[in-house]
Amino acid sequence: MVSLNAYLMLGAVLFSIGAVGVLAHRNALIIYMCIELMLNAVNLTIVAFSRFLNSLDGHVYVFMIMTVAAAEAAVGLAILIALFRNKPTVDVDEINLSKG
Amino acid sequence: MELLIFYAFCVGAVVSALLMVTTKRPVRAAMSLVATMSFLAGLYALLNAHLIAVLQLIVYAGAIMVLFLFVIMLLNIEEKEGKLAKNVFFIQLAGTVVVGILMVAMVVVMNKIGAPVAGAAVDETFGTTKAVGWMLFTKYLLPFEIASVLLLAAIVGAVILAKRRIDNSKA
Numbered sequence: 156m157v158s159l160n161a162y163l164m165l166g167a168v169l170f171s172i173g174a175v176g177v178l179a180h181r182n183a184l185i186i187y188m189c190i191e192l193m194l195n196a197v198n199l200t201i202v203a204f205s206r207f208l209n210s211l212d213g214h215v216y217v218f219m220i221m222t223v224a225a226a227e228a229a230v231g232l233a234i235l236i237a238l239f240r241n242k243p244t245v246d247v248d249e250i251n252l253s254k255g
Numbered sequence: 256m257e258l259l260i261f262y263a264f265c266v267g268a269v270v271s272a273l274l275m276v277t278t279k280r281p282v283r284a285a286m287s288l289v290a291t292m293s294f295l296a297g298l299y300a301l302l303n304a305h306l307i308a309v310l311q312l313i314v315y316a317g318a319i320m321v322l323f324l325f326v327i328m329l330l331n332i333e334e335k336e337g338k339l340a341k342n343v344f345f346i347q348l349a350g351t352v353v354v355g356i357l358m359v360a361m362v363v364v365m366n367k368i369g370a371p372v373a374g375a376a377v378d379e380t381f382g383t384t385k386a387v388g389w390m391l392f393t394k395y396l397l398p399f400e401i402a403s404v405l406l407l408a409a410i411v412g413a414v415i416l417a418k419r420r421i422d423n424s425k426a
Contacts, residue, residue, distance in 0.1 A: 157261045162302070163365035165265050169272055169291075171358035176276040178350030181343065184281045184327055188288050191319065192272055195295055198307075206302040206381075208371050214387045215395045217307050221314050222402045226409030228319045232326045233416035239330050240419075 162203035169196035183245045187231055194224050261301060268294035281327045285320055292316040304382040 169192060176189030198217045205213025238250060268291050275287035292315045299308035380386045391399050 157258060157301070160366050160368060161261065162298070163368060164362050165268065165298075167358060167361035167365050168269055171354050171361070172269070172272045172276055174354045174357070175351050178354065179276070179347040182279070182281060184323065185284050188275060188284055188323065191315070192275065192288060192291060195292060195315070199295055199298060202299055202302050202304045202307055206304065206377070209377055209381070211381065211386055211390050214304055214307055214382060215390050215398075218310070218387070218391065219398060219402055221310060222406060225314060225319055226405055228322055229409050229413040230416065232322060233413040235326065236329070236417045245330065245332055
C-alpha cells in the first residue's frame with residue numbers, strides 16, 4: 156500500500172512545476188496549460204485524501220473542479236482568440252493595452 | 256507490485272510535466288500535458304477512483320487538450336525568438352527559486368501529515384460510477400445543478416467572445 160504522504164508529495168511537486176511554468180513562460184497558451192497542471196495536482200491531493208479518509212465526497216469535489224476547469228479552458232481560449240484578432244500575438248508581455 | 260506501478264506513474268508524470276514546462280513550443284507542451292494527465296489517470300485508478308480516472312482521460316486528456324490543440328493550430332503562432340528577452344531570464348530565475356522554496360516547504364509539510372486510516376481497505380463500491388452518482392444526485396444535488404448552469408454560461412460566453420463581430424461602424 157502506497158502511503159498518503161507519497162501522493163501528497165507528488166501533488167506538491169506537480170503543483171510547483173505548474174507554478175514555475177506560469178511564472179517563467181510568456182506564451183499565454185502554455186500559461187493556461189500550466190494552470191491546468193496545477194488544477195490536476197490539487198485534484199490528485201483531493202482524491203488521495205478521499206481514498207485515505209474512506210469518503211466519497213472528495214470525488215464529487217474533483218468532479219466539480221473538472222467542470223470549472225473545462226469552463227475556464229473554453230472561456231480562456233475564446234478570450235485568447237478575441238485578443239488575437241486585435242493584436243496577433245499570444246505573448247503576455249505584449250498584451251498591455253490596459254497598462255496605465 | 257502496487258509500489259512499482261506507483262513509482263512508474265510518478266516518474267512519468269513528473270518527467271512529462273517537466274518536459275511541458277521546459278519547452279517553448281505549444282504543441283509539444285500540449286502533448287506532454289496529455290501524457291501527464293494520462294499518468295495521473297493511472298494514479299487515480301490506483302486510488303480506487305475509477306470514475307475519476309475515466310473522466311480524467313475523457314474530459315482532460317481528451318476534450319480539453321483537443322480544445323488547446325485546436326486553438327494552437329487555429330492561431331498558427333510561429334516561433335519568434337524573444338525580442339523582449341531583456342530581463343526575462345532573471346524573472347524566470349527568481350520565479351524558479353521562489354517556487355523551489357515553496358515546493359520544499361510543501362513537501363516537508365506533506366511528509367508530516369499522518370494518514371488518517373492508513374491503508375484501510377475500502378469496500379468494493381468505492382469510487383464506482385454508481386456510488387459517486389448516488390452522491391451527486393442526493394447530497395450534492397444543488398452543486399450539481401449549479402455546475403450545469405456554469406457550463407451553460409461558459410458555452411454562451413465562449414461563443415460570444417470568439418465569434419466574429421459584425422462591423423456596424425461602416426453603416
